[in-house]
Every structure is written in structure tokens, then in C-alpha cells.
Amino acid sequence: MEQILLEAWDSIREGGVVMAALIALSLVLYRSAFGTLFFVKGFSAKRIREALDADASKTEWEIAFSQSRREFGELVSRQVAFIGMLAAAAPLLGLLGTVIGMLETFESLSQRAQETATQVSSGVRFALVTTQAGLMVAIPAIFIILWIKRVASARQQEMAHEELLATHG
16 A cells, blocks of 8 residues: 555656646546535425425415526536536646656757666656546546436426426425
């Protein structure tokens, strides 16, 4: 376990400022993703029903459910768009690291031909580490986005069902 942590730390160090940006991006991305997921999973249409008076008119019920569904949909849609934007940025940051690593490799090759193997391997490692990190941040986020959308859709259906029960019940 200690060896794995040391290798991870070396990768972070070798990734430089690009790796720091990827770590910051991943923290924001996954905090937003899991926060949205927990919000969506914890949302209950029954709470809307409980919040209204039992003697509320059908129109009041319809308005409450319609407004709740609209606001819920808009909030989830905005959050999913934000999370998607962050997920799309992660591989681009990884690609930036690739470009920087390759530029450093070519620069070192042009200046010191005798240290070729060491310089090339260092630059290529930087390039590959940041690319890998960018993909490792983005790929799971895509699955979380799909999970959020699926749960949000179920909540929307639940709200529609509760609205029908409340208004035609």
C-alpha cells in the first residue's frame, strides 16, 4: 500500500501544475456530482404533498406539483450541464499536459543529444501521467452523470404520479 501511495505521489509531482489543476478540477467535479446525486436521490414528491394543506384546492395542488417539477428539472439540468462541462475539461487538461511534456522532450533533445534516453523518458512520462489522470477524472464522471439523469427521471415520474393522485385521487 505504501508503495502505491509513493508512486501516486511521484505521478502527482511529475505532473506539475497540470496535475494540480486536474486535482482541483476533480474535487469540484465530484463534489458537485455527488451533491447533485444525493439531492436527487433524497428528493421525494411525498414532501410536496405533505407541505400542502389537506383542504387545498385541486388548482393549488396542480400549481404546487407543476412548479416543483419545473424547478427540480431546471436545477438538475443546470447541475448536469456544469458537471458535464467539468468532465469534458479533464481530458483537455490531460492533453495540455501531453503537449507540455512532448515540448519539453523535444526541447531537451535539441539541447542535449547525449542524455537522450533520460530526457525522452522524463518528458514522455509527464505527458502520459497527465493524460491518464485526465481520463481517470472524466470517465467515471460520465457514468455519474447518467446515474443522476436516471434517478432524476424517476423522481420526475414520481412527482407526476403524486400529482395525479392529489388532483384526481
